[in-house]
Amino acid sequence: MKANSLQRKFIAAELHNEFSIIDKLKLFVFFLLLVSFNAQLAVAVEMPEIYRLRQGDSVLISVWREEALQREAIVLPDGSVTFPLIGRVEVSGLSTPEVEQRIILKLKKYFPDPIVTVVIVGIEGNRAFVTGKVMHPGPLIISGPITVLQAISLVGGFNKFADENGIKIIRAKADRQEILPVDYRDIVSGKDMSTNIQLKPGDTLVVP
Numbered sequence: 001m002k003a004n005s006l007q008r009k010f011i012a013a014e015l016h017n018e019f020s021i022i023d024k025l026k027l028f029v030f031f032l033l034l035v036s037f038n039a040q041l042a043v044a045v046e047m048p049e050i051y052r053l054r055q056g057d058s059v060l061i062s063v064w065r066e067e068a069l070q071r072e073a074i075v076l077p078d079g080s081v082t083f084p085l086i087g088r089v090e091v092s093g094l095s096t097p098e099v100e101q102r103i104i105l106k107l108k109k110y111f112p113d114p115i116v117t118v119v120i121v122g123i124e125g126n127r128a129f130v131t132g133k134v135m136h137p138g139p140l141i142i143s144g145p146i147t148v149l150q151a152i153s154l155v156g157g158f159n160k161f162a163d164e165n166g167i168k169i170i171r172a173k174a175d176r177q178e179i180l181p182v183d184y185r186d187i188v189s190g191k192d193m194s195t196n197i198q199l200k201p202g203d204t205l206v207v208p
Contacts, residue, residue, distance in 0.1 A: 051126075061099075064115035128199040128202065133159050135159055140154060142201055158207060
């Protein structure tokens with residue numbers, strides 16, 4: 001009887017250890033998944049979208065230890081800026097680090113190891129437009145995310161002749177223009193927010 005009792009205790013202990021190991025493995029796997037998710041979330045939060053230069057933006061370009069090579073330049077309609085010694089440089093669509101590297105490559109003809117800094121001092125090129133039956137039609141500087149509803153608010157709202165059912169966004173693509181309809185009533189009622197679109201540089205919000 002004692003042998004059977006000891007045997008049962010031994011089996012119970014083994015089963016307990018086995019379940020304990022499995023539980024620990026499950027907990028460890030869950031912990032790894034949680035750490036991985038948090039890391040991905042942190043990267044998503046900490047890495048904002050890189051700003052890319054557009055026509056009308058202003059940049060300050062300087063070369064270390066070369067006071068004569070410090071210029072503020074405006075991105076021209078053709079997407080370029082001009083700079084001493086190297087002339088025209090294509091910058092539209094590039095980030096400031098990319099512009100720095102492009103200028104460095106051109107300056108290497110004149111300096112062995114140029115150190116170039118490019119700083120954005122104006123984002124007038126980062127504009128959308130609101131036109132039609134609103135209180136203050138005109139351009140909007142996009143310094144951060146702006147939705148349709150926010151844009152309408154920034155221009156003072158509709159005037160009394162506005163057609164809320166005909167609002168649309170005209171968005172330029174590489175080879176065409178895209179028309180994006182806006183259902184204003186669904187947005188303000190909260191019924192459907194899908195057409196409360198975030199405006200992009202170059203967009204035109206039309207309120208007929």
